[in-house]
Amino acid sequence: xxxxxxxxxxxxxxxxxxxxxxxxxxxxxxxxxxxxxxxxxxxxxxxxxxxxxxxxxxxxxxxxxxxxxxxxxxxxxxxxxxxxxxxxxxxxxxxxxxxxxxxxxxxxxxxxxxxxxxxxxxxxxxxxxxxxxxxxxxxxxxxxxxxxxxxxxxxxxxxxxxxxxxxxxxxxxxxxxxxxxxxxxxxxxxxxxxxxxxxxxxxxxxxxxxxxxxxxxxxxx
Numbered sequence: 001x002x003x004x005x006x007x008x009x010x011x012x013x014x015x016x017x018x019x020x021x022x023x024x025x026x027x028x029x030x031x032x033x034x035x036x037x038x039x040x041x042x043x044x045x046x047x048x049x050x051x052x053x054x055x056x057x058x059x060x061x062x063x064x065x066x067x068x069x070x071x072x073x074x075x076x077x078x079x080x081x082x083x084x085x086x087x088x089x090x091x092x093x094x095x096x097x098x099x100x101x102x103x104x105x106x107x108x109x110x111x112x113x114x115x116x117x118x119x120x121x122x123x124x125x126x127x128x129x130x131x132x133x134x135x136x137x138x139x140x141x142x143x144x145x146x147x148x149x150x151x152x153x154x155x156x157x158x159x160x161x162x163x164x165x166x167x168x169x170x171x172x173x174x175x176x177x178x179x180x181x182x183x184x185x186x187x188x189x190x191x192x193x194x195x196x197x198x199x200x201x202x203x204x205x206x207x208x209x210x211x212x213x214x215x216x217x218x219x220x221x
Contacts, residue, residue: 074211077198077221079165083150088169088200089178091121094128094162095155099147104177117181125193128154128162133192157194164195168219169202170209196220 079085083092091099104117124147125134157163166182168175179197186195199210199219213219 074207074214076201076207076210079198079221080167080200083152083165083167085167085200086202088167088172088202089175090167090200091124091182092150092165092167093124093147095152095165096150097124097128097147098150099124102174102178102181104181105174108177117178118185121182121185125162125164132162133189134162159191159194161191162193164193165198166195167198167200169200170206170213171203 079092083090083098087100089100089102093099099121102117103112103120106112107114107116119139122134122137123139126132126138127147155163164182164186166179168179182195186193197219198221199213201207201210210219214221
């Protein structure tokens with residue numbers, strides 16, 4: 001009877017592989033070794049292909065490591081304060097003349113004649129200098145907006161064209177309406193004018209909008 005119990009115990013403590021018997025502890029050790037080798041292989045294959053393992057915050061004093069590219073830090077354009085922009089849309093021509101407001105929305109509502117905004121911008125562009133190429137396109141209009149002169153020195157583009165700083169609010173319908181007109185003019189007169197679109201966060205939450213729009217390339221600053 002004792003011999004039968006010993007034989008049964010020996011059977012419980014052994015495993016069979018390919019017709020050969022092995023102690024159960026040896027089989028378990030082999031399985032653990034195979035698992036360890038697989039984990040090591042997976043780790044080094046991840047390093048080989050450039051993946052970065054995640055490190056929990058504070059795990060080793062350095063915090064987590066991420067593989068995404070962080071968004072560019074956003075700072076409102078210094079030109080906003082330089083020209084004292086407090087409302088949008090605002091256009092600055094050659095660093096010296098400022099025009100605030102737009103007829104574009106009224107134009108969309110048929111409250112003023114078609115192309116009133118375009119004609120008014122051309123009048124303002126002519127006002128930058130007597131030899132402006134836009135002076136030949138000036139039209140007399142009762143809707144002409146006021147253009148005021150600043151204390152800044154006059155500037156020009158590198159090619160000698162008119163530099164236009166367009167200050168727009170990221171959630172301003174009037175800015176959107178004017179920008180449609182100005183963008184078409186920039187395409188129409190690429191050698192005569194250069195437009196730099198500047199996002200102006202005047203209200204709470206608009207800095208996030210400006211950051212997103214600049215990241216997307218919708219604004220220059």
